[in-house]
Amino acid sequence: TQSTRPQRLLGAVQKNATRGDPRSVVKAIDEFCRHKEWAMNVGDEKGCILDSVVSELNPATVLELGTYCGYSTVRIASLLPPHAKLITLEFNPDYAKIACQVIAWAGLEDKIQLVEGSSAEWIPKMKEHFGVKMLDLVFMDHWKDDYLPDTKLLEDCGLLRKGSVLLADNVICPGSPDYLKYVRRSPRYKSQYFRSHLEYTKAEDGLEKSVFLG
Numbered sequence: 001t002q003s004t005r006p007q008r009l010l011g012a013v014q015k016n017a018t019r020g021d022p023r024s025v026v027k028a029i030d031e032f033c034r035h036k037e038w039a040m041n042v043g044d045e046k047g048c049i050l051d052s053v054v055s056e057l058n059p060a061t062v063l064e065l066g067t068y069c070g071y072s073t074v075r076i077a078s079l080l081p082p083h084a085k086l087i088t089l090e091f092n093p094d095y096a097k098i099a100c101q102v103i104a105w106a107g108l109e110d111k112i113q114l115v116e117g118s119s120a121e122w123i124p125k126m127k128e129h130f131g132v133k134m135l136d137l138v139f140m141d142h143w144k145d146d147y148l149p150d151t152k153l154l155e156d157c158g159l160l161r162k163g164s165v166l167l168a169d170n171v172i173c174p175g176s177p178d179y180l181k182y183v184r185r186s187p188r189y190k191s192q193y194f195r196s197h198l199e200y201t202k203a204e205d206g207l208e209k210s211v212f213l214g
């Protein structure tokens, strides 16, 4: 049977990256996507912006919405302090299976909790099920129409505190206009646009960083 693109991406990681070396996993995926097959990872250019936001924040608890193949999961987790935790939600079982193996290859299983399920189902369970008190960082990279409803759900579930950071990918391409309007107009957020390019292309895209003001 034909392999899928995520399966071929995993193959590139297992062939070219060193087990236990997260940066080599990130590099192997970027090479694969730049020279073999494009895939919707945040990529190396926006990835550097992601790295700087994570490093500056030094978060103890991170939530990622939309694991896909685990590229940004590995990228974020490789920068977390020793006891920090990253919970990543992915509702496509085939993608979750690939991401799980990418995360294992990077040797980051201890920092990452991959949950197979939807944001709508699991955001309300964060506190009781994972013992999460507050989220220091949320990286949004799932369906773009769900950025806004899920942000409201995070607020309603009391998961954001003064200083919590929402970092959203693709606010230009494919775009999430309703989300952008909301965080830029709301007095409860201080929002900032980091201009960049759509992964592995010259098209404009960017990340929006929004600090919750409480």
Ligand SMILES: CNc1ncnc2c1ncn2[C@@H]1O[C@H](/C=C/CNC(=O)c2cc(-c3ccc(F)cc3)cc(O)c2O)[C@@H](O)[C@H]1O
Pocket (backbone or CB within 6 Å): 040, 041, 042, 065, 066, 067, 068, 069, 089, 090, 091, 092, 095, 117, 118, 119, 120, 141, 142, 143, 144, 146, 169, 170, 173, 174, 198, 199
């Ligand atoms: C709604 N709740 C959800 N809960 C859990 N997982 C969810 C999810 N929604 C989606 N997912 C998962 O996240 C991932 C979805 C990502 C959606 N991303 C995009 O569409 C996207 C698309 C592009 C893109 C840009 C230009 C273009 F021409 C074609 C594609 C670039 C990106 O960086 C993207 O992130 C999948 O793995 C999906 O199964």
Ligand SMILES: [Mg+2]
Pocket (backbone or CB within 6 Å): 040, 041, 042, 141, 169, 170
């Ligand atoms: Mg994206």
